[in-house]
Amino acid sequence: MILSALLTSVGINLGLCLLFFTLYSILRKQPGNVRVYAPRLVAEGEAQRTGHFNFESLLPTAGWVRRAWQPSEDQLLSTLGLDAVVFMRIFVFSLRVFAFAVVVGVFILIPVNYLGNQLSEDFSDLPNKSLDSFSISNVDVGSNRLWIHFCAAYVFTGVVCYLLYSEYFYISSKRVAYFYSSKPQAHQFTILVRSIPISPERNCSETVESFFTEYHPSTYLSHTVVRRTNKLQGLISDAESTYKKLANLKLTTQSGQRFRRDGFLGIFGRKIDVLDHYEKRLEDLEDNLRMEQTSLVKEVPAAFVSFKSRLGAAIALHIPQGINPTQWIAERAPEPNDVHWPFFSTSFLKRWIFNILVVVACVSLTILFLIPVVIVQGLTHLDQLEIWFPFLKGILKLAVVSQVITGYLPSLILQLFLSLVPPIMIMLSSVQGYISFSQIEKSACTKVLWFTVWNIFFANVLSGSALYQVNVFLEPKKIPSILAEAVPSQASFFIAYVVTSGWTSLSSELFRLIPLICSFFKRLFAGESSDEFDVPSTPYHSGIPKILFFGLLGVTYFFLAPLILPFLLVYYCMGYIIYRNQLLNVYSSKYETGGKFWPIVHNSMIFSLVLMHVIAIGMFGLKKLPLASSLTIPLPILTLLFNEYCRQRFLPIFKVYPVECLVKKDREDQNDPAMGEFYEKLTAAYRDPALEPVQFSRNIGDGHNSPLLHSAEV
């Protein structure tokens, strides 16, 4: 890619971003869009849906930027929770890293690269210069200037490690402080026990009761056996949807429209009263439901066991319970509203096999995904495209078209394909047997991250058949030199990727095009009637990997093609404001992990650093500077040792709360008169909502909506 193509791409995307921002600042002020742009505030009752039309509201303003900027981190913490703060810390951390990188890259490395003669172009024609003249490829082979790159790699690694350490330290202390300031919560006192050994004499509930009164007499409080309620849940959702239809019908239809023919498409057959029809059906469903609930629902050999103190729960969690380690497996209980197990399985062996199957599925998905990536990869090589599709020759001759195709189209297509991945990974993670949304999302986050790294980075860099790539990793000795040859040659693709995919994804994140269209059509057809709407939950599993992947690109290309760095800095600056805005207005988190997403960020950063080092080793080898190449070898080793130290120093805090914290919190509670009430609630906290009594038909006359809400809130 030449400089002018890059500038075209930057121009297009900057224009698009500005357009989106302007549209956003106008649209968000329209009262009708408040559910699209501030659903969180609506749900909390802070934003009013109705408002007068105002001419001022048609003017684009930047007030939202100010409002997103203003809240301090403590305010964010109190309103949004620790997870959101940790999410924002990714941006803060990345901004620090890349601010330093830009200074080094732009003021030291780019001039050094540009003054090289390896690619032997003349200095005159700047716009038509290949981007490669700003990259390390332009430095002469064997040149001593490469020692500048060598030093830059060392200094940069040191700075990143220092920042990683201080950030880990900061977030782990935040996590402890968050725990100290938390109210007593059901999940702090509860564990989930699986693989309960069933004897023929006693049922599951009795077995649990006797086991825990026997071995935890002083701390055991109560338990709730898990039941298979798939069928019940199906019935309930049927009833709910019928109820909704009915309520809608009652509100909208007049007496004249009440009748409809019961045949095909409501056109043939005899006339029936629609309202009556639905009421009848709802009653049938409810009868069915009650019958199912009163009949014994099948018990699953798993139970939520609650304890009187946090320490009690921790003891039962950390020390193996039974002599057979595959029985009485304890696991931290999720928050009651975080419980989610479409694929819940109690058998140890079954879960273990499912785990293996999911790994296999992930790997095959990753490999199969290479097919679209390879096709996209072809688009950056126009000549190849012309061979494949000869009829395009005429169009591709046009400069604008070819620039758009090389600069914009590939990453857009990749983007589209990639948007399918997070839901698939969520599905795989839930098959794996995690018991809560938070765990599923965390696991999916890791999966999506490695998927992205493999399929976007490695697949593009090591273009070629999938088999060839696997072969590369079977010959570890050659990896550095292969990477060093391949990675710099894809620099222009990734610069374009940051500008297009990165910037566009941010502005589309802000603009929320699809929800906007949905809301528009909903209002057009369904009217403004329904009060119900979902506040979207924070998409950690798709957001974090994207942000981290750009970090990986930045770190990897830091000394290879520093031209990427300013664009990344812009990305992170915009991302900081936009995600703050979205977290404050749009998303609400359904759960709180207490910052457990941070270790993923840390690991990804370490991986990026080591990848950079490996490429550096190969690069200095290619540039015939064997001394620099060997002197770089300690760098990845030191980085991995640093990582190992961090794992020992910080990771345990993200897994377990220490005795010190638990006992302090338990002592606080002892003096709290509200604990009696809390224990009562705790006993019922993990009851399955599907087993609560439901009453739809009676509510129809009243203005009440969603009769299940009270039971789901327990």
Place this chain on the structure above:
Amino acid sequence: MILSALLTSVGINLGLCLLFFTLYSILRKQPGNVRVYAPRLVAEGEAQRTGHFNFESLLPTAGWVRRAWQPSEDQLLSTLGLDAVVFMRIFVFSLRVFAFAVVVGVFILIPVNYLGNQLSEDFSDLPNKSLDSFSISNVDVGSNRLWIHFCAAYVFTGVVCYLLYSEYFYISSKRVAYFYSSKPQAHQFTILVRSIPISPERNCSETVESFFTEYHPSTYLSHTVVRRTNKLQGLISDAESTYKKLANLKLTTQSGQRFRRDGFLGIFGRKIDVLDHYEKRLEDLEDNLRMEQTSLVKEVPAAFVSFKSRLGAAIALHIPQGINPTQWIAERAPEPNDVHWPFFSTSFLKRWIFNILVVVACVSLTILFLIPVVIVQGLTHLDQLEIWFPFLKGILKLAVVSQVITGYLPSLILQLFLSLVPPIMIMLSSVQGYISFSQIEKSACTKVLWFTVWNIFFANVLSGSALYQVNVFLEPKKIPSILAEAVPSQASFFIAYVVTSGWTSLSSELFRLIPLICSFFKRLFAGESSDEFDVPSTPYHSGIPKILFFGLLGVTYFFLAPLILPFLLVYYCMGYIIYRNQLLNVYSSKYETGGKFWPIVHNSMIFSLVLMHVIAIGMFGLKKLPLASSLTIPLPILTLLFNEYCRQRFLPIFKVYPVECLVKKDREDQNDPAMGEFYEKLTAAYRDPALEPVQFSRNIGDGHNSPLLHSAEV
């Protein structure tokens, strides 16, 4: 190697074994040797050192075999402890595995191999037949007979996995039963806490006291702060040796010999009274010692913390204590007499760095050791030896010499070099920061095992420079074919190795040549005076790797060269009797790990199986049977999955006793009136013996020996 050379070697070694056995059965009946052949019984007072000379005692008998055979496993368990039983189970397990292997190998595989024509020898001259005609090398390329080997590999793997599972099951249940039947022991109630944060206001003891009374108020009992007593220990051992000399002098010397010149070699200078001289010196040392003891010995920020119940100790052990995971690091306390820390370090970072250094040291030792191995390797190739040492040509022409050299010498030299390894590994493990003999020995056992596998197996198989071998493992794809080519060609070396090294090591184990010589000279020069002698501790760290390595050879060569199997079976039969005899008569274990050595055996067996599979994959490839080669690929994967399942099913039992066991034992103790006394003992159990008051000088007059004994027994 040809068949007759092998038979020569078998003959020599069988003769040697019989000779050793005969000598042993005579020598062990001599009253003077009872300390060499039954020190354990002497120490327990079961064997009398004195006895009348008896003509019958000069006749070789096999009574010791009967006596070693007789005791049942339960008797072994009650007299020797679980570790010894687990040690014997290695033989039982190996016997089962190789009994099956011999049946398959000798009756199916050897005939199939022998009927092959690949090596195209004639059938007539059996003694001069190469051993290779009994191995898979003799099977024709592409022959369908190889499917027999393929089936054998599958069936054998299945049988071994079944045996592994049932053995793991058996030993883990034994371990739990052993725990149930154990008396209250100090180490069950105690943990060692390191990295105690020191504040300037309080000393270490106060910090520990306040921390545990704060966070474990109901279970905390007492603590003992660790002190740096290196200097004291030096003084004590000085005093002890002086005391011993003095006591010896008093007993042996008459008044005439009391004087000696104090100059060079006792020849020049003025005459002094030797007794007076030593007495004076001893008193000085004692004064010094007492002064050191009364002055504050430097505290180390680590402490043994004892609890009132086993569950209390487990809670403090398993749940992280402090907010900083690198502080208050808890570790299971070893048995009081198992405590050993020449390199004890409390700092988290220091221990961590030492760990890394030890890993580096192990790797370099392993690589440097290749030098002697490569030289030994040369001995099996006589022609090469003739080139190196031309003057040997004449001798090497003699048939006997060449047979001895190829059949016997190489493994003897290797043996000698190898005997140096266990002490080195013990040293490295103790540098690593383990706090007890048992942990050091367990860690050394693993180290010695991998060292043996690498340096005996791989170094011999992949003969060549060290660099070449490392290169092999950098190209994983080629490993199967390289191994498949190299491993069978070394079959004759390893058959000879089993016969020489294996059988000889067993008979020398029985004969205890070096202790016998030592004891002889001791009696000759020192007389029978000293009552002190050390009962040797069971050498798990050198014995187990040796036994396991033969298992690895057997499994690897099972389908390649089944001729090795009968010799291995003989090895295990002899080993079973000899080690039983030695455990009953010679060794006494200084500690009891409760069977923690078994996981090493299991892992080694799994590694052997996978190695066999990898070789099989390469072998079928070389023999142009690609279908068999690909169909073998699932085998290692299934084996590794089986191993993973075993890790989850059994390994936790070897690390932690579950709540169920702990609570049951604690309940039993509650009703025990002796617990009060036990708690008192517990408080003092981990006091440093170097800080106990010592009194040598007063004892000299009395008949008491070793005044330190009582303090060391606490």
